[in-house]
Amino acid sequence: MMLLVPANPLWPCRPDDHFAAEAQAARAAGFDVAVVDHDALTQGDPLRAVAAVPAGGVAVYRGWMLRSEQYRAFAEALAVRGVTLRTGSDQYRCAHELPGWYHALAAVTPTSTWTTSADRTAFGRARAQLGDGPAVLRDYTKSMKHHWHEAVFVPDLTDATAAWQIAARFLDLRADDFTGGFVLRSFEHFTTAEVRTWWTHGTCALVGAHPDTPNDLPPAEVGLATITPLVAALDLPFVTVDLARRDDGIWRVIELGDGQVSDRPTTINPHDFVAALLTSTLIAKNRR
Structure with a gap:
């Protein structure tokens, strides 16, 4: 390896x-x-x-x-x-782009719709399909969450003009990095910082903070029981799953990503990281 x-x-x-x-x-x-x-x-x-x-x-x-x-x-x-x-090209796309993993995790992640382009009409159809209320905007691979109010949070899906202003600003900020199409996700209220979990072949190998909030360490109990069989069914070699606890106490999937390009928070020691992830990847490979 x-x-x-x-x-x-x-x-x-x-x-x-x-x-x-x-x-x-x-x-x-x-x-x-x-x-x-x-x-x-x-x-x-x-x-x-x-x-x-x-x-x-x-x-x-x-x-x-x-x-x-x-x-x-x-x-x-x-x-x-x-x-x-170890991760094939189709597996990478499945993990890296939201449409690749969304349907497998639909029960444990915010309801989402998406387009296949940056077209305004297509955006309007996706917005109408999601319904009313607030939403969060991103593309297939990334949001602009550091520009929350101007390029991410859509307060009211029924306000077509205001929603498109958010989308247009998102496009401006993403520029050539815009990937796939627009993704609109129903807004949910969370009560914890995001937790980044690391998985090899459907098994959670490591739980830690999210890189954006490395000092917000996860609670002792992170609810993985419902999520585990769904992640395992994707049959992906190495992924991250970012989670947060919703205001009703249920842990929800915010994002699934390919583990090869997911950042490690500074509060996870690199030796612990290698021991937990790369070694378990090798063991899983030898078992298959």
């Missing part, structure tokens, strides 16, 4: 500073570590991006977010070198 991390832009043979601690922990745990050129991946030159990766073997990526088509090109370039990413 090999860990692939982005290269440091200034010292291309070294891991990027953001992932250096995980790379060091992986080496200490006995994993091979190699660097990839993230800029080359995002600029359409995947063969150059993986030029420093040793030939052969199975790899797990821990790095910056990639669009689904970039990840596919990444996987194909690695395959030329005889390297197989």
